[in-house]
Amino acid sequence: MTNINDPDVIFAPASGAGRAAVSIVRVSGSWTRAVLEQVCGAVPPPRRASVRRLRDPADGSELDQALVLWFPGPASFTGEDMAELHCHGGRSVLASVLRVLGQLPGCRPADAGEFTRRALMNGRMTLDQVEGLADLIDAETEAQRRQALRTLEGETGQAVRAWRDAIIQAMALMEAAIDFSDESDVSDRVIADSRAVAQSIRDQIESELAKPQRPERLREGYRVVLAGPPNAGKSTLLNALARREAAIVSPIAGTTRDVIEVHLDLGGVPVILVDTAGLRESADVIEQEGIRRTRASIAESDLVLWLRPPDGDPPSYIEGQVLVVGTKADLGNSDGDLTLSAQSGVGIDQLLALLQQRAEETVGSGAGHIITRERHRAALIETRDCLDRALAGDAEAFAELVAEDLRLAARALGRITGEVGIEDVLDRLFAGFCIGK
Ligand SMILES: Nc1nc2c(ncn2[C@@H]2O[C@H](COP(=O)(O)OP(=O)(O)O)[C@@H](O)[C@H]2O)c(=O)[nH]1
Numbered sequence: 001m002t003n004i005n006d007p008d009v010i011f012a013p014a015s016g017a018g019r020a021a022v023s024i025v026r027v028s029g030s031w032t033r034a035v036l037e038q039v040c041g042a043v044p045p046p047r048r049a050s051v052r053r054l055r056d057p058a059d060g061s062e063l064d065q066a067l068v069l070w071f072p073g074p075a076s077f078t079g080e081d082m083a084e085l086h087c088h089g090g091r092s093v094l095a096s097v098l099r100v101l102g103q104l105p106g107c108r109p110a111d112a113g114e115f116t117r118r119a120l121m122n123g124r125m126t127l128d129q130v131e132g133l134a135d136l137i138d139a140e141t142e143a144q145r146r147q148a149l150r151t152l153e154g155e156t157g158q159a160v161r162a163w164r165d166a167i168i169q170a171m172a173l174m175e176a177a178i179d180f181s182d183e184s185d186v187s188d189r190v191i192a193d194s195r196a197v198a199q200s201i202r203d204q205i206e207s208e209l210a211k212p213q214r215p216e217r218l219r220e221g222y223r224v225v226l227a228g229p230p231n232a233g234k235s236t237l238l239n240a241l242a243r244r245e246a247a248i249v250s251p252i253a254g255t256t257r258d259v260i261e262v263h264l265d266l267g268g269v270p271v272i273l274v275d276t277a278g279l280r281e282s283a284d285v286i287e288q289e290g291i292r293r294t295r296a297s298i299a300e301s302d303l304v305l306w307l308r309p310p311d312g313d314p315p316s317y318i319e320g321q322v323l324v325v326g327t328k329a330d331l332g333n334s335d336g337d338l339t340l341s342a343q344s345g346v347g348i349d350q351l352l353a354l355l356q357q358r359a360e361e362t363v364g365s366g367a368g369h370i371i372t373r374e375r376h377r378a379a380l381i382e383t384r385d386c387l388d389r390a391l392a393g394d395a396e397a398f399a400e401l402v403a404e405d406l407r408l409a410a411r412a413l414g415r416i417t418g419e420v421g422i423e424d425v426l427d428r429l430f431a432g433f434c435i436g437k
């Protein structure tokens, strides 16, 4: 299949860098067949793994013995003719195969995300599915993986397309009302039908927006900041929860200056735990900068754990959600919503269970949600606002204006699946992809 916009054959390693048993090189583009003929002789039967000797066509020298797969387009990942070379995983093998491919005419290394970009351009995937794929590659926890897989399989796109189709139907009805404006009974009836459709979609979108969880946050995780006075035991608690010595602990007040983050997986939900410099008045300029960063972290957090040592102060100058945790329970401490000892381990499991519960309440597990990105929410808000304007309009007198608001609503929805305005999103999205994807 020839892609007239970009006739180059692209290639890239599709498996990770470094020494491994196997490394996979992907090739895509209209002359992939010619590439295979030159590098491995006969082209194998479609979609069947076949052992081939790879050779440098310049001098006939052998590069490797590989499993070669040939995927003729359009039923391939990119929609173009494609191949995969499953080579031995040595660095030198991979380097020589990439060198030889790069010397073939019309063949060049792929840019980040370029295979997926071609899949999108050739209609093999929609924009929301590409986002799902990006998320699947980045997924670190179960909930993230399941959410990404649902998006990749098109759950968001299906719901959004059904809404969009219905709005287009409401728009067509409104245009029919314009055509029949001299027959008022017909026109009144189609206006009523159009409104009913618009109202129903508006309500469905509103109920999606009104859900308490923010599933688009599942990609970043739920942020918990450990704050409190110096020596409260923040760094010790961080290390206990991370089960490693991530932060330096000492009896010297003001030890922590940098903001240290640890990623936890609590029942599949990603939780980011942030250790900070203790809040106090300080003359030390480095500590002052640490305290400034503490405040910035608190402002970005979902939850602040205020660590209160025995005889310590209650939380001060903190806005947002705060949970007071009494520390050093082994020394006797009963202040706080919860008490624990990072040293003896008492109360740690209760804290973890509580954090998991809070995280699930805020970001959810992603299941049953259409929104998976902030831009989806923005597009749904815009759609709802356009529908509200359409529903508030005087359709009897100004049917054209109402039809225009419906058209704008459909357009806002189309941005989610990439039917409209795709270029704005693409460059940002693909910049985060790895080469070979
Ligand atoms: N007895 C006791 N000491 C603790 C506990 N947690 C921390 N400490 C001690 O308190 C001091 C300050 O701890 P650190 O984690 O550096 O506090 P931070 O300044 O809030 O980060 C260190 O000497 C720790 O060993 C605890 O649960 N029990």
Ligand SMILES: [Mg+2]
Residues within 6 Å of the ligand: 234, 235, 236, 247, 248, 249, 255, 256, 276, 277, 278
């Ligand atoms: Mg500390």
